[in-house]
Amino acid sequence: MSLTNVQKKQYRNIGHTLNPVVTVAGNGLTESVLTEIDRALEDHELIKVRYSITDREARYELIEETSKVLKAQIVQTIGKVALLHRKALEPNPKLSNLLR
Numbered sequence: 046m047s048l049t050n051v052q053k054k055q056y057r058n059i060g061h062t063l064n065p066v067v068t069v070a071g072n073g074l075t076e077s078v079l080t081e082i083d084r085a086l087e088d089h090e091l092i093k094v095r096y097s098i099t100d101r102e103a104r105y106e107l108i109e110e111t112s113k114v115l116k117a118q119i120v121q122t123i124g125k126v127a128l129l130h131r132k133a134l135e136p137n138p139k140l141s142n143l144l145r
Contacts, residue, residue, distance in 0.1 A: 048118055048130065056091055056120045059142055060128040065095035074110060083115055086131040091120070091142040094127050 048056070066085045069078055085092045094111070098104040108127045112119050117131040138144045 048120065053120055056130055056143075057128065059091060060093060060120065063091070063093050063128075063142060065093040065126055067092070068095045068097055069107060069111075070097050074107060074114070079111075079114060082111065082129075086115060086117055086129065087133050088137065088140045089142045090133050090136060090144075091128070091130050094129060096125050096127065098125070 066089070067078065067082050072078075082092070082094060094108075096104045096107055098107065104125065105122070108119060108122060111117070111127075112129065115129075115131065117129045120128040120130050122128070133141065136144055
């Protein structure tokens with residue numbers, strides 16, 4: 046299910062105050078990085094991920110691959126930071142960035 050423009054605007058507004066929770070370095074998407082992003086998405090539903098890769102096209106491909114592998118939706122990308130969203134199976138009101 047894709048996000049509507051209203052939802053994207055709302056999530057961008059929430060994401061404005063968030064800090065990146067995971068940094069993807071030059072090693073790319075390792076199993077441990079994917080596991081950490083998956084855990085963060087399950088806990089928070091809306092997260093920022095920093096991609097420390099200088100090549101713009103390679104960085105965008107990694108962002109796309111991350112969203113496909115983890116079944117997350119890209120809300121916004123600005124520079125080296127991507128805002129990702131995935132609905133949690135059992136959202137925790139204390140951790141979720143959407144329910145606070």
